[in-house]
Amino acid sequence: MQTILDQLPIVIHSLNIGFLQTLKLFFITLLGAIPLGLIISFGSMSGFRPLRYLTKVFVWIIRGTPLMIQLLIIYYFPGLVLKNPIWGGGEGGRFFASSVAFIINYACYFSEIYRGGIQGVPKGQQEAGLVLGMTRSQIFFRITLLQMIKRIVPPMSNEIITLVKDTSLARIIALQEIIWAGQAFMKGSQGISGAIWPLFFTAVYYLIFNGVLTVLLSRLEKKLDYFR
Known part of the structure; x- marks a missing residue:
């Protein structure tokens, strides 16, 4: 009978594969959502009221409903309701659907952080830019954007750390991320059955990754202290 030491290389290999899937989902979400x-x-913030109200309602719906439900709807709705399974049934399709759901969800959260950062910049500075003959785009990129970045780094950091843990929700549509890999050994995988200890190793992966992100984001925040 295999001991834990015999099983460890099998478990680590499986968790590494799952963690790579988690990393891919994490970085693709950031690349799309930011x-x-x-x-x-x-x-x-648009001055065109229909667009402003429509955007606010969309953000309210996304922020007000669980990400898990959004994943299920985005993945299953086209096939079950529209009879057009656009995602397909493979791992690639599940990953694509997960990426779309995560990008939309986190883009809405980020949008509120952006809005708060932009509106937090004193209007007098924008008016000064207009007096100096700057265009609105120049004012945004040269005045507003730099100050907004300083204001949004702490709340954005919190959302990014949360994203790392939220990637585990993708297993609801059978995406084989790291927790899926760890949980598979409880049900029976690669000759290992009824083992719960691999799940503790998944926590170590999350802790290390979150620790690295925390250090990097803290350094970024310190580098932006020139606005103080």
Whole structure:
């Protein structure tokens, strides 16, 4: 009978594969949500009322419903309701659907952080830019954006740390991320059955990754102290 030491290489290999999937989902979400959130924030501050109200209702719906439900709807709705399974049934399709759900969800959260950061910049500075003959785009990129970044780093850091843990929700549509890999050994995987200890190793992966992110984001925040 295999001991834990015999099983350990099998478990670590499986967790490494799952963790790579988690990392991919994490970075793709950030790459999509950071710019999309800024676009959504512009919509929520637009002077065109229909666009502003529509954007705010969309953000309210996304922020007010669980990410797990959004994952289920985005993945299953096209196939079950529209009879058009656009994602397919493979691992690639599940990953694509998860990425779309996470990007939309986090873009809405980021948009509110952006909006608070932009509106927190004194209007007098924007008016001064206009007096100096700067265009609105120049005012945004040269005055507003730099000060906004300083204000949004702490709340954005919290959301990014939360994203690391939220990636585990993707297992609801059978995406084989790290917790899926660890939980598989409880049900029977690669000759190992009824083992709960691999799940404790998944926690170590999360702790290390979150620790690295915390250090990096703290350094970024310190580098932006020139606004004080």
